[in-house]
Amino acid sequence: MKIYKLTAFEANGEKIIDESFQADNDDAAKELGEKLLAEKNLLEKTHRCTSPSGKLLLFHA
Numbered sequence: 001m002k003i004y005k006l007t008a009f010e011a012n013g014e015k016i017i018d019e020s021f022q023a024d025n026d027d028a029a030k031e032l033g034e035k036l037l038a039e040k041n042l043l044e045k046t047h048r049c050t051s052p053s054g055k056l057l058l059f060h061a
Contacts (some may be wrong), residue, residue, distance in 0.1 A: 001022040001023065001024055002022065002052050003021070003052055004020065004021055004022070004029040004033065004050065004051055004052065005020055005049065006018075006019050006020075006033050006036060006037070006058075007019075007048055007049075008040075008042045008047040009045065009047070010045065010046075017040065017042065021033075021036070026055065029049065030049065030057045030058055037058075043060070046061050047059070047060050048060075
């Protein structure tokens with residue numbers, strides 16, 4: 001399993017979450033990242049999810 005990074009921010013740049021999680025691949029990580037954001041009501045906040053290689057999987061500004 002690979003370790004992915006999920007980060008969400010307030011409009012002023014303050015980090016709301018900065019979490020790592022494991023997934024088998026990029027597609028699974030994207031789904032899990034969206035699920036975590038939805039559970040925390042952060043889908044409309046600025047967020048990103050990156051792969052271990054630095055690939056941007058999710059982004060919302």
